[in-house]
Amino acid sequence: MSQSSSNPFTIQVQAPAAFFATFSLSSATGGANLPFTLGQAFRQGQVPAGKFVGSSLAGLQVTPKNYWPDGSLKFAILSGRATLAANTAQSYTLNAAGAAATSAALGTASLRATNLAAAVGAGSFGTASWSGADWDTPFLAWVSGPAMSSWIYRKPIGSDAHLVAWLEVRLYAGGAVEVLPWVENGYLKVAGPTNKSATYSFTLGGTQRFSAAIDLPHHCRTVLLQGTAHSHWLAADPGIAPSHDKAYLQASRLVPHYRATVPSTAPALSGLTSSYSPLQQGNYSNAMGQTGYHGAIGLIPEWEALYLTSSDARPYAAVIFNGYAAGRYGIHFRDETTQRPLRFSSYPNLVASGTSAVAGVGGSTKGQTTPAASGTAAPVWDTPHHPSVGYTAYLLTGRFYFMEEVQFSATLGYLKNPDNHRNYSAGLFLSNSGSNTTRGAAWSLRTLAQALCATPDDDTALRGEFSASLAANVEYYHSTYVAKPNNQFGFVVPYTNYTQGTGVQSEATWQQDFFTAAIGYAIDLRPPLAAAVLVKLNAFFAWKAQSVIGRLGGTTSGEYLYCDAAQYYMPVAPVERADFEGGTGPWYASWGDLYFAAQRTRNPGVAGPLRGGNFPDATGYWGNLQPAIAYAVQHGVPGAQTAYNRMISASNWNELAAGWNKSPVWGVQPRAD
Incomplete structure (x- = not known):
């Protein structure tokens, strides 16, 4: 009898790819194959060069916009379709084990096949309309893929020399169409800028979706929306609300790392804007430039910090609607020769006109200014108090509108400064320029770094300008403060003396802290700079960080006692006007001498609680210094960890830290990695 046998075999069960981040989607109505798009930041090295993002959501499209210096993915736009139950959040994972897309991208022929028609009206100024073959020639293609393609369109409204209608049109697989329309009144050098008052309307698919009387000031723009919708849809709005993996977003380093956990009962949440109307104030200040705390001020505004530190749904809407509302400021100087924000190298001597709705504009050595403006004025934009606008909204949505808002803010910082102070097309932001101030330079450098980060890699012209x-x-700050001897305290030259007539020069330490934080944050964004320049950037930051590390000193006579680190101002030199640029001072001999000059007593040699600086107000001067010392620790500056430990070991530290669970904007902490 023959014996039979079978060949042995092994069943291999492949484990699912390890995920590194999640995102969730919810819809008030629910439904099958609902279209969505969101932005997604990635940690350096998470998705290496040659690898692709995978997901637990089948068919997820990933459109890269930026890469880290090592070639790994930095930022991308995610699009797809999801089946959701009403009011039930569904979570999806992201991994680095995806495959390259093989399906053909949706093209303008597919958009045209939807029979889409759209029009923007502006009363007697005229109408800009699109239909049929108009869709074949977009201004630019923003996203291209099989799940979603997006195009930017623009047309002048009637024969007006300034008024332009813009659209971002998204076409999804399955035929859904989403449109974001806006109107802009802001060219760089076209004569006669003035307000454009009219009844503005938007019509989509033959149905009027928006109509309102708007007095649009010069160099402003407005999205044509009203209410709680984030955009217009040709058919039913799927009403999808995304939520990001907030811990991972902070770990990406594209936003600061916050220590807070904000409960849904926090009063700050109830004050957030929850809808949009054209040119609304939203959560911005009544008057940019007013003294004291305001939630718009910080590396990013408080409503964006609330999104990162709360599980509540309200901050997401506030980020979007405040991003749209930034159009109310007269900062939109679009170059009519390129139809993009201006390039510094093209306008080395051009300065904003004194009739602009911008505070503290400088002068041009060649007399070259933007054309004189008239008519209804926009709310004043003040560089020393200007918030980050559009940046976080772009990270969350991937919208072209928000990306350009960051660019407009950065180019306005250049345009308002005297041409010789900014070193013409070099685009310097000096801490002692009358058009900046120390904090003005800090926030301008913050905005410049954000614009460089947000500008897509393939936008080589503007990316090159910002870089x-x-x-x-x-180069300027390194050559002034590091390459030659200068003060040991990390103070850049102040724009004024807070104690004129007393025989010493004093500076607002919180403004120096803003500057330190802005540079530390810029390093986190890993800007695309030459290796030698990056070395100088880190060396300058190590020097600059001494201004906060030294104030968190110990109990010896040569140190500044940490208990008193948070002052409104303090002496920085023993003369009325020290030589900062030349580095010759004269300077105090030690932090101990500086402590004596500030406190009128020697370091007592005894540790104690934190005091002064409006303690324990989380938005006071103790709050203001947190981002500076956090980045000093994170970037490994010698002495930073010891200084930080002194502060957080104080007996009353928890009183201060508790406040960031109500108002988190200054509660930045070092990352563990």
């Missing part, structure tokens, strides 16, 4: 400007600032 060159940041490199020029690094």
Whole structure:
């Protein structure tokens, strides 16, 4: 009898790819194959060069916009379709084990096949309309893929020389169409800028979706929306609300790392804007430039910090609607020769006109200014108090509108400064320029770094301009404070003396802290600078960080006692006007001497609680210094960890820290990695 046998075999069960981040989607109505798009930041090295993002959601499209210096993915736009139950959040994972897309991208022929028609009206100024073959020639293609393609369109409204209608049109697989329309009144050098008052309307698919009387000031723009919708849809709005993996977003380093956990009962949440109307104030200040705390001020505004530190749904809407509302400021100087924000190298002597709705504009050595403006004025934009606008909204949504808002803010910082102070097209932001102030330079450098980060890699013209400007600032500050002897305290030259007539020069330490934080944050964004420039950037930051590390000193006579680190101002030199640029001072001999000058007593040699600086107000001067010392620790500056430990070991530290669970904007902490 023959014996039979079977060949042995092994069943291999492949484990699912390890995920590194999640995102969730919810819809008030629910449904099958609901279209969505969101932005997604990635940690450096998470998705290496040659690898692709995978997901637990089948068919997820990933459109890269930026890469880290090592070639790994930095930022991308995610699109797809999801089946959701009403009011039930569904979570999806992201991994680095995906495959390259093989399906053909949706093209303008597919958009045209939807029979889409759209029109923007502006009363007697005229109408800009699109239909049929108009869709074949977009201004630019923003996203291209099989799940979603997006195009930017623009047309002048009637024969007006300034008024332009813009659309971002998204076409999804399955035929859904989403449109974001806006109107802009802001060219760089076209004569006669003035307000454009009219009844503005938007019609989509033959149905009027928006109509309102708007008095649009010069160099402003407005999205044509009203209410709680984030955009217009040709058919039913799927009403999808995304939520990001907030811990991972902070770990990406594209936003600061916050220590807070904000409960849904926090009063700050109830004050957030929850809808949009054209040119609304939203959560911005009544008057940019007013003294005291305001939630718009910080590396990012408080409503964006609330999104990162709360599980509540309200901050997401506030980020979007405040991002749209930034159009109310007269900062939109679009170059009519390129139809993009201006390039510094093209306008080395051009300065904003004194009739602009911008505070503290400088002068031009060649007399070259933007054309004189008239008519209804926009709310004043003040560089020393200007918030980050559009940046976080772009990270969350991937919208072209928000990306350009960051660019407009950065180019306005250049345009308002005297041409010789900014070193013409180099784009320097000096801490002692009358058009900046120390904090003005800090926030301008923050905005410049954000613009460089947000500008897509393939936008080589503007990316190159922002990179060159940041490199020029690094070279200037390094050559002034590091390459030659200067003060040991990390103070850049102040724009004024807070104690004029007393025989000493005093500076607002919180403004120096803003500057330190802005540079530390810029390093986190890993700007695309030459290796030698990056070395200088880190060296300058190590020097600059001494201004906060030294104030968190110990109990010896040569140190500044940490208990008193948070002052409104303090002496920085023993003369009325020290030589900062030349580095010759004269300077105090030690932090101990500086402590004596500030406190009128020697370091008592005894540790104690934190005091002064409006303690324990989380938005006071103790709050203001947190981002500066956090980045000093994170970037490994010698002495930073010891200084930080002194502060957080104080007996009353928890009183201060508790406040960030109500108002988190200054509660930045070092990352563990």
